[in-house]
Amino acid sequence: MPEFGKPVRPPKPPGWRPPGHRPPGWRPPHYNPPYYRPPHWHWGSYYWYPGWGWYFTAIVAGSTLVYVTSLPDKNCEKVKDGSETLYLCDGVLYRPTYHDDTQVYEVVTPTDEEGAAQAETMLGLSLTSPMTRGPAVRELQTLLGGYDYDVGAVDGVFGRSTEAALLWLQYDYELEQTGAVDEPTAQLLGILPPDEAETSEGDAATAETAEGEEAEATEASEGEPDAEAEPDPAPESEEGSSAGD
Known part of the structure; x- marks a missing residue:
């Protein structure tokens, strides 16, 4: 629960990102535009992205920012973020700002690739x-x-x-x-x-083979006659005993 006396901040609108969340050197995903648009004399090359339309990029305070010159021709909803007003147009958030003393709109919502x-x-x-x-x-x-x-x-x-x-x-x-x-x-x-x-099956097959070889060796040793055993002596006859007396 929030501490007493401390205001509760409302949740951020869907797709919200802090200003300058794209790192330096960020490059927009490439899409073939529907037609050719020549570069702006001051802002440079334009790019095209589905849902955004034509936009350009600029490096501001070590971050790559994405701008459009105007909001799309759709019904845009105003969204309050504290004292700031954003525009939600067909699921895309735009932040009104100025770039080189010209009114532009920063694209806040990330691309599908970024998300x-x-x-x-x-x-x-x-x-x-x-x-x-x-x-x-x-x-x-x-x-x-x-x-x-x-x-x-x-x-x-x-x-x-x-x-x-x-x-x-x-x-x-x-x-x-x-x-x-x-x-x-x-x-x-x-x-x-x-x-x-497969490894366990191979181990089991190896164990079975070893057990079979051991059993065969045991059977072979039991079947061979005992060569070292001496035969029992023949009993002496009565005639032989009396002759010796």
Whole structure:
């Protein structure tokens, strides 16, 4: 419970991000625009993203900010964030601000690619929408490259080139072509150890063979006559005894 006298802050609107949450050097995902738009004489190149329209980027205070020159032609809802007013337009949040003394709107909501979950393990990786990314994907791409399969750029993004390389690997090694890092593929790449079931079956077969050999050796030793045993002496006859007396 909040302490007495301390105001309770309202929850942030969906998609809210702090100003400047994109690191320096951030590059927007590439999408083919519907038509060509020449660069702005001062702001530079325009980019296009579904749901945002045309936008441009700028480095401000060590962060990459994304701006649009105007709100989309849709019904936008005003959202209060403390003393700040944001605009929610078709699920995208915009923050009104100024850039070089010109009214612009910062795109607050992250892209689908930015919101994608980071993969923690290579097992189960496959092509998803949005595309899975992270160090685990980069490690998988490096492994596939070690098998001489072309994954395109080793960028940590599981795209169609990575899926194609994985399918070729599964085809060449006669595995089921799932396009995903399933257990047989993970064992081939060394991500997982050999199948424990196969290992236990092999150990059981080895034990059975050893037991069979031991039983055969025992039976063979029991069937052979005892060469060292001496025969019982023949009993003396009565005639022989009397003659000796």
